[in-house]
Amino acid sequence: MPDKDGNITFGVVGLGMGANRAQVVASTPGARLVAVCDIREDRAKSVAEQHGCDWYLDYEKMLERDDIDVVYVMTFSGLHAQHGIMAAKAGKHVICTKPLDVTVSAVDALIEECRKQGVKLVTDFDQRYSAKAQTIKNAVSCGALGKIILAEARLKWYRSQAYYDENGGWRGTWTLDGGGSLSNQTVHFIDQLCWIVGDIKSVYAELSVMSHNIEGEDLGLAILNFANGAKGAICGTTTFPRSLYAGIEIHGDRGAVLTTRSKDIEWVWAEGCETDPESLHVEPKVKNAVEDMIYAIKNNCEPESSGEEGRKSVVVLEAIRRSHELGQPVTL
Ligand SMILES: NC(=O)c1ccc[n+]([C@@H]2O[C@H](COP(=O)([O-])OP(=O)(O)OC[C@H]3O[C@@H](n4cnc5c(N)ncnc54)[C@H](O)[C@@H]3O)[C@@H](O)[C@H]2O)c1
Missing domain, CATH: 3.40.50.720 (NAD(P)-binding Rossmann-like Domain)
Known part of the structure; x- marks a missing residue:
C-alpha cells in the first residue's frame, strides 16, 4: 500500500x-x-x-x-x-x-x-531508459537504417584483480556472476541487441581468461545470427589497458548508428539516405x-x-557458455 x-x-x-x-x-x-x-x-x-x-x-x-x-x-x-x-x-x-x-x-x-x-x-x-537507446531503437524499427546487416555489442574496459577479489570474490565466478566480462559488463549491450534488433537464432562463442585470476571470462567473443537474417558480434573484455568504450554499432543498407566512439549517437548515412536525427528522437516515457x-x-x-525482457540476454549468455564448452554453434 x-x-x-x-x-x-x-x-x-x-x-x-x-x-x-x-x-x-x-x-x-x-x-x-x-x-x-x-x-x-x-x-x-x-x-x-x-x-x-x-x-x-x-x-x-x-x-x-x-x-x-x-x-x-x-x-x-x-x-x-x-x-x-x-x-x-x-x-x-x-x-x-x-x-x-x-x-x-x-x-x-x-x-x-x-x-x-x-x-x-x-x-x-x-x-534502456535513455533517449539515446530509445532513439536508436526507433531508427531501426522505423526502417531509417534500412535492412539491418550487422549489429555489434562492444565493451573494452579495465578491471583490476582487486575488483574481482573484493567482497568475497563473487565477481568472475560462474555461480554468482554468471561468468565475467560478458555477464557483468557487456550484458547491457547484449540486452540492447536483443531489444533493438530482435531474436537471436544461433550463437558461436569463445571465452578466455587472459589477464585475471578468475573462473569466468575476461574476454568474450561471439558471432550471432538474428532471426531477421542480420549478423551480429559481441566483443566484451575487462583486459583493456584502461576503460575506453562500451556500446553498440548497428548498420543497415541505408545507414548506421554507433555509440562506441562518442557520448552521443554517431549517425552515418548512405548517399541519398540522409535523415535528420531530430526526426528520429524519442523522449523516454519513464x-x-x-x-x-x-x-x-x-x-x-x-x-x-x-522480467520477460530481462530473460532474453540470460538466454543468450547461457547459449554463449554452451557454445564455448561444446566448441560449436548453438541454436537458441
Ligand atoms: N549499471 C548497472 O546496472 C549495475 C552496475 C553495477 C552493478 N550492477 C549489478 O548489481 C549487483 C551487485 O553488484 P555490485 O557491484 O554492487 O556488487 P557489490 O559486491 O559491491 O554489492 C553487493 C552487495 O550485496 C550484499 N549482499 C550479498 N548477499 C546479501 C544478502 N543475503 N543480504 C543482504 N545483502 C547481501 C553484499 O554484502 C554487497 O554489499 C550485480 O548483480 C551487478 O551486476 C548493476
Missing part, C-alpha cells in the same frame, strides 16, 4: 551499486525509501544515515514490514532470483538489477513466482527502473523493462 502521501514505498537489498539505486529511489517523485539491507553493517548503516531510513542486516526481517511495496534487488547476480522470489512471496513488487540471474531456470522461477503472486517484475537495464515500476503499478500494466 502506498504511504499516506500516496508514495510507493521501497526497500533496497544489496548496497554496493544498490547505494546508488537507494539514491535514485530517494530522489524520484512518487517514491519513498523506507529501508535498506546489507549483510555488511558498514554499508547498511551509512546508506540508511544518508537517507534517514531504517536499516537491516537480515533480509527476511526487512521483508516482514508491511509498509514496503517494492523491493529493489541489488545483491550478487546469482542471488537475484532467490531474493526476488522471497520478496514476491512476501507480496512485494520486485525490481531486479541486471542480469536477472545467471541461469535461465532461475530467471524462469522468478518470473513464475511474480506471476503467481500477482506482483510486478522490472529488470533494471538502466541504459527515465529509470523506479519510474517504470511506479508507472506499471499505477496503471496496472506491464513495465517497459519487464
